[in-house]
Amino acid sequence: MKRSSGARLGATVAVSALSLALITGCSDSGSDSKGSKDPGSPSSASSAPAAKALTKAELEKLLLAQGEVKGYKVGSGDDTLPKSKTEVKTDKPQCDPLAWSTAALAPGDTDANASNSVAEDKASTATAQPENVEDAFDINMTFVGLSSYEGDGAEKAMKAVSDGVTACSGGYGLAAGGENSKVTKVAPSKGSGLGDESVAFSEDVDMDGEGSATFHTEVVRKGNTIATFYTVNFAALGSGKAAEIPAAVIEAQVAKLK
Template identity: 80%
Template sequence: MKRSSGVRIAATVAVSALSLALVTGCSDSGSGDAKDSTNSASSSSPSAPAAKPLTTAELEKLLLTQGEVEGYKVTSGDDTLPKSKSEVKTDKAECDPLAWSTGGLAPGDTDANASNSVAEDKASTATAQPEDAADLFDVNLTFVGLSSYEGDGAAKAMKAVSDGVTACSGGYSLAAGDDDGKVTKVASEKGSGLGDESLAFVETVDMGGEGTATFHTEVVRKGNTIATFYAVNIAALSTGGAADIPAAVVEAQVAKLK
């Protein structure tokens, strides 16, 4: 598997479309100080509330839009994100929620799902032209997914992701479209601690004979709605670096959830 295919598998999206999205504007700083990888707000419990689940149309209205996070460019993500779970397959059912979370898909059992991508708009802050083409790809692109659930579905989805981090710690095989790859390691890490419940994990991906790459994902529950965040930086892959999930993006998106 070539490096471009590794990127595509890790992001569960087509690298050509991802490249186009990156060229239009992208990137950011780290996620800053964080709390434990699995957190519950002191005033709430993991049990999902009785609120009516949101529809896909309602979730789309809750996604971040252009201008809501200063210095960031928001795009629909339609060309870079998988359209359904059938496009993303693993060799272990326990690992499915992890793979879905990285593709902006619902990590749990629901048809209510919406997604887009958010990246720093370098064009708005640039003071000089990039020195070479590689600089155009030195940007972090964050895939954001929203999903809503009935009853305790959101809490169950969070547990499925948490259980998956443990069950899949030794890695799993992943196929997206015509490409396949290998996640060699999964581990929990510190996340934002936002919402009623949150967790974060890091995956190490085999880049097909060209070393490994590291990718970060965060999943946050607020009520019966779940937000997933996954970051990619193509330029960082060549040096073994990783893209951090921007704290500003997570904070702004979670603040919009009901």
Template identity: 80%
Template structure:
């Protein structure tokens, strides 16, 4: 397996492309080293009768609702500006119905809105970095969750959730994905049970072709509370390299949903 050029590149590939480059690029001991205004307990969509608010929050208001440092014990928060794709224009699929899935995974708004904010929440492990290879490898053994918030006018949030739920069904056989200049192939999409919360939730898993060297499974969760939608996607580079499963941490989901209005 190839070695990588660094954590920032690895994270960009992980969120944007979900390709072989993620594995071959992220199990690395090389040391070389993109967010703009972006926006589950159930499987393919559980909903309540709660009506969404009429007016969307602004991007600035969403930024204030993102998790902040110290709000989730055992985790540290970063802006994600240098990791997440900058806009939907940089994330494309070969099936329009699959766009909301790709956007949600990339921390972008899954629906039609310009009110979007995002950040990253990572396990806060004490640094033990030395020149030893095992310590360098351990630096990648951290679960990083990319969180996106988006807000919508009228029933826009409910429409966005339906688009995600419909996408899980329409894209069950997979789709092609191009993001940040990297191409990859999602071979399967299935609904699954997530942490849940809010008024409506959709959770799904995607199997991604690792350039003929098997597949890797990635998990995404989308939760609506009123007219605000939160998306969650977690990656652990060391786990990917070893084939271990990486779940979205419930503590992060619950803390973020609790902050939504």
């Protein structure tokens, strides 16, 4: 199976990312919407008083840690995630928040951002080694980003993501990690409904003329902190089946937010 640059959607997600998780073990590690929340737009509005943004150091302490989600390994993501928004560019400004969300970067205007990766730990449930290369890549890896905002910055960031889902429904061009990809379709999807508001969406990415692959992203706000979740499974890219964001990961991460 050819692994297109489309697999790097929104993050510099490469095959080496999963190889690193499997070989070195440095990477450790959605449910239904609540009520009548619209999964493709902010699920609720908050009138909570403005709070100061958390620092990067404070956000790092809120990221999921090893042992907090059973069956998953948590890693730093340092070798796979872009360091700044300058490394992730789109050809439509209104699509930037979507691309940043998939790259575990802040979807809004803030410098307070932290991220890591959470991957399935199949070794914890089975002792057998992968039978072939494809089996070795059959792991869901979720990239998690946390960002914090002053005043109503978090609400504005959520609106930008929601607006982007609509404005970018016809797709957009993406440059990340030195490679170009084409998102051919963006559509709202059913998310977890957690936090004060949430937006979930899917993106179809052109696989260099060999069909397309679908990826899911969810953005959740709790207070003035936003969590982004993006999951990829390289073994499933040619199957036409999209990797779902693990509900356990979203629930555990949102529960840690203040």
